[in-house]
Amino acid sequence: MERVERISEVREIVAGQKKKGLRIALIPTMGYLHQGHLSLVKQAKQEGTFVVMSIFVNPLQFGPNEDLSRYPRDLEHDAKLAREAGVDLIFHPSVEEMYPQKNRTIVEVSELGNALCGLSRPGHFNGVTTVVSKLFHIVQPDRAYFGQKDYQQYLIVRQMVRDLNFPIEVIAVPIVREEDGLALSSRNVFLTAEHRREALVLSKSLAEAETLIRQGERNVTTIEEKIREKITEESSGKIDYVEVRSAENLTKPEVIDDSVVIALAVKFGTTRLIDNRVVEVKNV
């Protein structure tokens, strides 16, 4: 496995691999890797691609009051995990390498970014789409892998790729969970033991909501209320949002008559967790 910090180095290595006829996979991350990231690597490896992982905590996607400076970082440990998982190249640029001058260009996906995490994190998704565009142009992959835990991010990137004709296939990989159900996140390290225990209510309430839908519940508000009640009753978590949305385009359905994503964001202490569950419902 190689590790480079320069854009010119990535381009040279990738061009060499393309000449050999290999297809290129990109896994964009902010590092502090966990099994969720590594499941993306696993899938890319299965498809026989040359796997590039970027590790870059992108300032552009953090708001002024967010956790940019305390976002967890451990490059040496990341490199060890990435190597073991089969990553071929780590691209770990500095902020100066990615933003050498004042950045004036923003890629914006409208509508999809206006709900859910876009409401409490204004500008966040513009930061994501802009840095992902940059990474796409730097690495020029054939495929890019995104975790479904950031379901809204995945849909937004997919929309951007379609609208701007990026010659890239966007692949979503299912959420990886702890044995007890907690969705893996680099931010989980910030949870106290008590909040860690309480946070189980997120995956549990989502599972119960799926059961209700499977049993025939079609009312959006009923589902959302059940989840809210459970979280409020069983934990000290402060709800940012609980929403049932179209799994295709995040619009709010009148009733649940097609596949939906149930998405939520809840704050435990100072740590904001997100989770979601896609429930496939046949169009009736």
Added chain:
Amino acid sequence: MERVERISEVREIVAGQKKKGLRIALIPTMGYLHQGHLSLVKQAKQEGTFVVMSIFVNPLQFGPNEDLSRYPRDLEHDAKLAREAGVDLIFHPSVEEMYPQKNRTIVEVSELGNALCGLSRPGHFNGVTTVVSKLFHIVQPDRAYFGQKDYQQYLIVRQMVRDLNFPIEVIAVPIVREEDGLALSSRNVFLTAEHRREALVLSKSLAEAETLIRQGERNVTTIEEKIREKITEESSGKIDYVEVRSAENLTKPEVIDDSVVIALAVKFGTTRLIDNRVVEVKNV
């Protein structure tokens, strides 16, 4: 020369040429070709590239009260001129091919787009940068050629390419003029004989302004006022703007102590013409 309408066809042809080791040039146009466009082709041919010309009147860069529907079109004549000039491939997509679904993604370059043509044509440059991004992803050229007549457009595209790390070299090609000085434009066909004659005042006033600067004039307002006076006195043209700006980033200089672009937009009847002149001034 080949002519295709489908994105998939362009990609296939370009991939074949790249395999042969050829470098790819892209010349994005809205068609109704004139010698200005053909000078871009000439330069690309000299550099030994496979030359792709796109011909697409992009609705996204026209405002609701602008001349989208009456923008001149003549594909057969364009194809003849392009072939004679040495274009290898014309990409002439339909609006449906370029925007098959509602477009939600916009590429926006801030600051550079806020002055000059950006003021009277809100949204125009977002339309340009968005369609140019699409064309860049469709054709995947090594180089892209833009005429300096749209100087602001050239600077904006260059900024976008830098900010988003497009693996593309942006090349500016000087304005081509009629013998009497009028800058070539597809919109010139709309001028009446009288307006055509009056429009000469644009290139003349720009030339005089350059002379003044060469003679030592360093006051921005003086230069702008001289041009305005001349246009107003010698023609019926309605001035949209006359501006002296930094040739590098379009900021307004206090005094002229570095290279500037003198840019103007003037309406003759219903036809809006633009012209500019870059004056290289050594940083003193």
